[in-house]
Amino acid sequence: MDTADLASRIASGDRRALARAITLVESQRTDHREQALALLGQLAETGREALRIGLSGAPGVGKSTFIESFGLMLTGQGLRVAVLAVDPSSSRSGGSILGDKTRMERLSRDPMAFIRPSPSQSHLGGVARRTREAVALCEAAGFDVILIETVGVGQSETVVAQLCDLFLLLLAPAGGDELQGVKRGIMEMADIILVNKADGDLRPAAMRTVADYAGALSLLRRRPQDPEGFPKAMPVSAIEEQGLSDAWAEMQALVGWRRDTGHFARRRSEQSRHWFEEEVRQGLLSVLSRPGPAREAMSRLGEAVTRGDLTPEAAAARMLASI
Ligand SMILES: Nc1nc2c(ncn2[C@@H]2O[C@H](COP(=O)(O)OP(=O)(O)OP(=O)(O)O)[C@@H](O)[C@H]2O)c(=O)[nH]1
Numbered sequence: 244m245d246t247a248d249l250a251s252r253i254a255s256g257d258r259r260a261l262a263r264a265i266t267l268v269e270s271q272r273t274d275h276r277e278q279a280l281a282l283l284g285q286l287a288e289t290g291r292e293a294l295r296i297g298l299s300g301a302p303g304v305g306k307s308t309f310i311e312s313f314g315l316m317l318t319g320q321g322l323r324v325a326v327l328a329v330d331p332s333s334s335r336s337g338g339s340i341l342g343d344k345t346r347m348e349r350l351s352r353d354p355m356a357f358i359r360p361s362p363s364q365s366h367l368g369g370v371a372r373r374t375r376e377a378v379a380l381c382e383a384a385g386f387d388v389i390l391i392e393t394v395g396v397g398q399s400e401t402v403v404a405q406l407c408d409l410f411l412l413l414l415a416p417a418g419g420d421e422l423q424g425v426k427r428g429i430m431e432m433a434d435i436i437l438v439n440k441a442d443g444d445l446r447p448a449a450m451r452t453v454a455d456y457a458g459a460l461s462l463l464r465r466r467p468q469d470p471e472g473f474p475k476a477m478p479v480s481a482i483e484e485q486g487l488s489d490a491w492a493e494m495q496a497l498v499g500w501r502r503d504t505g506h507f508a509r510r511r512s513e514q515s516r517h518w519f520e521e522e523v524r525q526g527l528l529s530v531l532s533r534p535g536p537a538r539e540a541m542s543r544l545g546e547a548v549t550r551g552d553l554t555p556e557a558a559a560a561r562m563l564a565s566i
């Protein structure tokens with residue numbers, strides 16, 4: 244494959260080239276990996292930057308509906324929008340973005356939008372790398388906004404938070420007075436909490452939920468990357484397309500402030516460093532699991548420990564010294 248040619252087609256906005264490149268970075272094959280790295284290296288030179296927005300929420304809160312309405316609002320303003328998904332649980336039924344592509348019918352037909360279904364992959368490290376590289380590809384392709392969706396399960400939020408400039412948490416109106424079991428750690432990552440379904444009969448409950456979360460957010464430790472008033476909670480209705488432009492205005496205000504104060508660039512640098520270290524960690528782990536000298540040494544030393552010839556500590560020290 245001619246990666247230079249693919250790179251120039253991506254940079255000129257060719258969507259099929261972009262789709263092909265994402266397939267390339269998803270591949271596990273060693274030769275594909277080399278091509279992917281070459282491609283990403285070539286595209287890094289475009290220096291393009293999109294606004295990366297992470298979006299998390301439990302199944303059924305309306306993520307897909309929100310992405311469609313919000314995405315269409317943005318494309319209506321002349322912005323190019325890419326949608327990616329982090330979905331570590333490939334077996335998840337019903338809610339995968341693959342099925343959603345049909346639900347996000349209007350957005351997927353919009354020439355200003357690009358929706359990439361999430362491939363099935365169970366390993367979160369692999370998912371993170373794939374998504375990160377897909378983000379880089381979309382950025383090089385000239386998208387203005389990249390929406391990265393994840394369903395609120397386990398660690399996928401942490402992955403998305405490390406990939407985005409802005410993290411949105413989507414909630415549904417709560418029935419009772421509990422904070423819907425949203426984990427503190429996830430609340431602490433949120434820049435804006437959007438309470439969806441603030442329409443019809445659900446509106447009063449949605450407004451109460453907004454107030455509850457505004458209160459909860461005000462109790463969190465103030466973060467250096469926030470201006471006065473952030474993080475904040477707001478009502479939206481994805482179906483009735485209400486509150487979306489207000490939400491967008493708040494996002495822009497927050498991003499503008501972070502750019503002016505250097506927090507935006509700093510966060511990206513820190514993320515790059517995080518991913519460098521993570522990549523090395525994953526690489527070391529895969530060295531141990533692949534057939535080869537490291538795994539042989541591991542089993543040789545393991546047997547010595549089993550026989551009682553070496554202590555676990557001494558064997559581990561010898562192993563680590565050999566890597
Ligand atoms: N009343 C109301 N219903 C909504 C709104 N947004 C979404 N819904 C409904 O909520 C249900 C779930 O919406 P989805 O957009 O599929 O939710 P999701 O978060 O993508 O769900 P998963 O993909 O399964 O995680 C659907 O029946 C939607 O019609 C809204 O703004 N108001």
Ligand SMILES: [Mg+2]
Pocket residue numbers: 306307308338339340343
């Ligand atoms: Mg969905």
